[in-house]
Amino acid sequence: xxxxxxxxxxxxxxxxxxxxxxxxxxxxxxxxxxxxxxxxxxxxxxxxxxxxxxxxxxxxxxxxxxxxxxxxxxxxxxxxxxxxxxxxxxxxxxxxxxxxxxxxxxxxxxxxxxxxxxxxx
Numbered sequence: 416x417x418x419x420x421x422x423x424x425x426x427x428x429x430x431x432x433x434x435x436x437x438x439x440x441x442x443x444x445x446x447x448x449x450x451x452x453x454x455x456x457x458x459x460x461x462x463x464x465x466x467x468x469x470x471x472x473x474x475x476x477x478x479x480x481x482x483x484x485x486x487x488x489x490x491x492x493x494x495x496x497x498x499x500x501x502x503x504x505x506x507x508x509x510x511x512x513x514x515x516x517x518x519x520x521x522x523x524x525x526x527x528x529x530x531x532x533x534x535x536x
Contacts, residue, residue, distance in 0.1 A: 468491075469484045477498075483491040492513065495501040504513035 466485070469487075471482045471484070473480045473482060478494050478496040481493040481495075482489055483493070488509065490506050490509065492504045493501065494504065503516050505516050506513050
């Protein structure tokens with residue numbers, strides 16, 4: 416009995432929804448503008464062409480240092496020690512303060528991760 420009443424109520428509500436008035440038609444698309452009326456296209460200014468860096472390799476007793484210069488200014492040094500891992504020193508601000516980075520391509524700053532022993536058993 417309850418199922419029949421629920422079915423009739425559902426049928427009556429769908430019939431009421433079917434009698435809703437139709438929606439208004441959508442507005443027409445905007446008209447295209449002739450090319451003469453469009454604003455002029457502003458081209459970006461061309462930057463000065465940057466030359467390739469000058470690389471000078473310096474052999475030292477304990478390491479090989481590759482110095483990278485651009486317009487005569489030293490901006491990066493790649494140090495390859497005889498013993499140990501190579502590392503890169505980079506001058507980010509151009510003030511002569513070099514910071515050690517892991518990989519010159521990624522530009523990431525070298526992280527010193529603490530390796531403390533908290534618990535041991």
